[in-house]
Amino acid sequence: MIELEGLSKRYGDKLAVDDLTFTVRPGMVTGFLGPNGAGKSTTMRMMLDLDNPTSGSVRIDGKHYAQLTDPLRSIGALLDAKAMHGGRTAYNHLLCLAQSNGIPTARVGEVLEMVGLSGVAKKRSKGFSLGMGQRLGIAGALLGDPEILMFDEPVNGLDPEGIHWIRNLMKSLAAQGRTVFVSSHLMSEMALTAEHLVVIGQGRLMADTSMAEFIRENSRSYVRISSPEYERLLDVLESAGITAVTASDGHLEVDGVAASTLGELAAEHRLVLHELSPQQASLEEAFMQLTAGSVEYHAHSSATGLAAEAPIPPEAGAGYAEGAPPAAGWGAGWERERENRKNRKRGL
Ligand SMILES: Nc1ncnc2c1ncn2[C@@H]1O[C@H](COP(=O)(O)OP(=O)(O)OP(=O)(O)O)[C@@H](O)[C@H]1O
Numbered sequence: 001m002i003e004l005e006g007l008s009k010r011y012g013d014k015l016a017v018d019d020l021t022f023t024v025r026p027g028m029v030t031g032f033l034g035p036n037g038a039g040k041s042t043t044m045r046m047m048l049d050l051d052n053p054t055s056g057s058v059r060i061d062g063k064h065y066a067q068l069t070d071p072l073r074s075i076g077a078l079l080d081a082k083a084m085h086g087g088r089t090a091y092n093h094l095l096c097l098a099q100s101n102g103i104p105t106a107r108v109g110e111v112l113e114m115v116g117l118s119g120v121a122k123k124r125s126k127g128f129s130l131g132m133g134q135r136l137g138i139a140g141a142l143l144g145d146p147e148i149l150m151f152d153e154p155v156n157g158l159d160p161e162g163i164h165w166i167r168n169l170m171k172s173l174a175a176q177g178r179t180v181f182v183s184s185h186l187m188s189e190m191a192l193t194a195e196h197l198v199v200i201g202q203g204r205l206m207a208d209t210s211m212a213e214f215i216r217e218n219s220r221s222y223v224r225i226s227s228p229e230y231e232r233l234l235d236v237l238e239s240a241g242i243t244a245v246t247a248s249d250g251h252l253e254v255d256g257v258a259a260s261t262l263g264e265l266a267a268e269h270r271l272v273l274h275e276l277s278p279q280q281a282s283l284e285e286a287f288m289q290l291t292a293g294s295v296e297y298h299a300h301s302s303a304t305g306l307a308a309e310a311p312i313p314p315e316a317g318a319g320y321a322e323g324a325p326p327a328a329g330w331g332a333g334w335e336r337e338r339e340n341r342k343n344r345k346r347g348l
Pocket residue numbers: 011014016034035036037038039040041042043
């Protein structure tokens with residue numbers, strides 16, 4: 001278990017980490033998300049005592065990092081795969097780590113085998129590809145067979161087979177009851193790997209909740225419905241008091257009504273339907289929705305004619321941090337369209 005309490009880090013006038021309090025629990029993969037510059041790496045460095053907090057504390061299974069006798073036996077981490085002595089062979093790099101943490105030499109061969117680097121064990125790591133470097137970093141994290149593992153962008157540079165491997169590795173480590181804390185910008189990957197999420201923006205805690213809850217709270221779910229009798233479908237829906245919005249591809253989108261209710265309504269009016277499908281947003285959409293107000297570095301999209309939605313306050317739900325920065329309105333366009341339709345109906 002990793003416990004953060006009031007953790008803050010200031011660099012000059014920049015508050016990189018702002019009063020973070022959360023617990024990373026064993027038995028599951030916890031994803032650590034945040035836009036660029038949100039403070040993820042700084043937080044992870046403080047967890048490993050590589051940076052001193054300005055205030056607050058981190059406890060690793062109840063102890064400060066400095067109190068751990070052989071740290072690699074308690075917490076293994078992959079932070080920066082390039083942060084190793086390139087002149088050393090993969091084997092010697094791991095051997096040095098093992099010897100400084102009282103880990104038996106035999107474990108070096110074991111972890112090299114686990115990460116698929118046995119064949120290059122005697123090669124200097126400076127000749128390694130990005131993916132090989134990541135694998136060596138992961139071998140270092142696994143070396144002490146620790147109960148807690150932390151990975152910063154572990155799939156960076158890995159090929160599809162490598163990504164699949166690390167995903168299964170993290171899940172199996174968590175299934176063994178270990179604490180697994182992982183940051184990644186690859187949302188699709190995170191959605192497949194993490195069960196719980198901690199999200200930060202501008203150094204502040206924005207969410208500490210389950211993956212399912214996070215997506216549910218930060219996305220719009222609706223039903224796509226289409227019929228060859230478009231106008232009649234619209235009339236049927238309107239007469240039932242249901243607002244539908246026409247999507248750019250000509251389908252109708254209905255918010256807040258179950259697909260089964262819509263199907264029964266269509267059947268009652270002998271309407272042929274070509275599509276009736278409930279839609280749920282992805283983790284990526286939910287993440288962008290929550291963090292839209294806290295993104296520091298973003299490209300301008302004026303060249304493409306795309307415009308961002310105006311921010312509206314998020315609806316706070318369970319697990320959401322008080323005072324989290326405002327998110328852009330996921331349903332703002334939808335609400336506008338609903339108003340327009342009402343106005344058209346009133347002849348405005
Ligand atoms: N050593 C440092 N000195 C000064 N400022 C720093 C230092 N390290 C980080 N920062 C600043 O602190 C903020 C948080 O940086 P950090 O690298 O922790 O973010 P991150 O969430 O890991 O970002 P990314 O996703 O881009 O890796 C940034 O504004 C960064 O510029």
